[in-house]
Amino acid sequence: MFKLNLLTPEKKVVVDQEITEAVIPTISGEVDILPGHVPMIANLGTGILKFKVKDTGAIFKAVISSGYCEVNPEGVNILTESIQLKEEISEEKAKAQVAEANAKLTKESLTDAQFEETLTDAKKAQVGIDLVNENIRHH
Amino acid sequence: MASLKDIRMRIDSTKNTQQITKAMKLVSAAKLRRAQHNITNMRPYAVTLKKVIANITATQKVTHPLMTAKDSVKRVLLVVLTSDRGLCGGFNTNIIKFADKYRLENSPKLEKLDFFFIGKRGDDFFTKRGIKSIETYFKLDKDISYGLAKGVAEKLINHYLDGSYDEIRLVYNEFQSAISQVVTCETLLPIQVEKTSFDAEGSQFSKDIIFDPSPEAIVEELLKKHFNLSVYKAMSESVASEHGARMSAMENATNNAKEMINKLTLTYNKARQEKITTELTEIVSGAEAIK
Numbered sequence: 001m002f003k004l005n006l007l008t009p010e011k012k013v014v015v016d017q018e019i020t021e022a023v024i025p026t027i028s029g030e031v032d033i034l035p036g037h038v039p040m041i042a043n044l045g046t047g048i049l050k051f052k053v054k055d056t057g058a059i060f061k062a063v064i065s066s067g068y069c070e071v072n073p074e075g076v077n078i079l080t081e082s083i084q085l086k087e088e089i090s091e092e093k094a095k096a097q098v099a100e101a102n103a104k105l106t107k108e109s110l111t112d113a114q115f116e117e118t119l120t121d122a123k124k125a126q127v128g129i130d131l132v133n134e135n136i137r138h139h
Numbered sequence: 140m141a142s143l144k145d146i147r148m149r150i151d152s153t154k155n156t157q158q159i160t161k162a163m164k165l166v167s168a169a170k171l172r173r174a175q176h177n178i179t180n181m182r183p184y185a186v187t188l189k190k191v192i193a194n195i196t197a198t199q200k201v202t203h204p205l206m207t208a209k210d211s212v213k214r215v216l217l218v219v220l221t222s223d224r225g226l227c228g229g230f231n232t233n234i235i236k237f238a239d240k241y242r243l244e245n246s247p248k249l250e251k252l253d254f255f256f257i258g259k260r261g262d263d264f265f266t267k268r269g270i271k272s273i274e275t276y277f278k279l280d281k282d283i284s285y286g287l288a289k290g291v292a293e294k295l296i297n298h299y300l301d302g303s304y305d306e307i308r309l310v311y312n313e314f315q316s317a318i319s320q321v322v323t324c325e326t327l328l329p330i331q332v333e334k335t336s337f338d339a340e341g342s343q344f345s346k347d348i349i350f351d352p353s354p355e356a357i358v359e360e361l362l363k364k365h366f367n368l369s370v371y372k373a374m375s376e377s378v379a380s381e382h383g384a385r386m387s388a389m390e391n392a393t394n395n396a397k398e399m400i401n402k403l404t405l406t407y408n409k410a411r412q413e414k415i416t417t418e419l420t421e422i423v424s425g426a427e428a429i430k
Binding site: 005007008009010011012026027028031038043067070077079081 | 184187191349367371
């Protein structure tokens with residue numbers, strides 16, 4: 001029994017889903033979680049969350065950023081404020097977001113916090129583009 | 140006595156009003172359902188977050204500026220959550236009364252008491268009395284989203300961390316049910332973490348847990364999340380309360396209109412019968428006279 005909960009303040013995305021493996025983008029890089037992993041709490045970075053559903057073997061993918069994950073003997077809890085499922089990502093929109101953020105970043109009037117935020121936005125959109133194009137590149 | 144035509148007109152206009160209040164009631168009921176949905180969706184996230192914070196702070200002995208209460212509270216920021224529109228019974232009045240009372244009772248004791256209004260009603264009331272707020276937010280019920288709450292929460296945290304205020308309190312209507320709302324005053328900052336439910340020995344929460352990057356950094360992140368969530372929760376509750384209050388206010392208005400229509404119809408019929416009787420008497424006496 002190894003269960004995954006994926007929650008946001010606005011909706012329950014995945015609840016009590018049995019999984020066999022999860023790849024979580026933490027602040028210091030991707031972490032591969034298998035059943036029996038030592039307990040861990042980590043802050044999330046911006047990246048692609050993947051996990052394998054136990055019964056069907058289907059792989060779930062989504063872009064997440066900002067939040068934390070908790071691994072305990074029963075499973076994984078992921079709490080994030082922003083999630084984009086693969087189906088929800090539009091490539092054109094994401095590209096526009098990257099361009100907009102890049103334009104903003106070159107301006108000098110940004111405060112540190114604004115700079116950081118814009119950088120995260122750009123990264124999020126870019127990761128989204130990568131996720132959409134992933135299949136094309138590999139096949 | 141009012142003429143027949145006058146009564147007729149009053150009945151018609153009351154009927155129109157009744158239709159409007161009925162429609163508003165239905166709209167509020169639909170909006171209330173959505174707002175309630177929001178609240179239930181948020182609960183698992185809130186519960187998990189709270190549990191982890193309590194666990195970490197209990198096992199790791201971490202402290203954080205956001206959690207430590209100041210020795211003396213001299214400067215207070217009061218966040219007042221009202222709605223933008225009226226016609227919702229005592230919803231806004233109760234909040235405003237509470238906030239005003241708080242101001243009168245506490246401002247002599249404090250060095251500084253500032254206001255932060257969310258919602259037009261509260262802002263209007265206090266602006267008329269010459270009390271300025273440091274910031275205002277409108278249009279809460281249109282698009283209540285976590286993003287909006289996060290924006291407000293970040294502003295509040297900055298006000299607290301730069302030392303402008305010792306305490307940030309929030310006044311809002313807590314949602315109990317569609318017909319009852321309770322005015323609640325909460326201390327938002329410093330954050331009070333409940334330690335009651337936690338039992339360090341019996342918990343399966345291991346002390347040898349891996350923290351990435353460090354317990355302090357994680358607690359900081361979690362506290363900020365927790366704070367964002369409290370603001371979001373208060374906003375959602377306030378919006379749900381608003382729709383609930385409006386729904387019952389409109390229900391009452393519809394019932395009153397119905398009662399009024401019944402009374403007016405009775406008066407109308409009486410007047411009509413009287414008129415007929417008078418006319419009949421006139422005709423009969425006229426016919427008698429001709430004979």
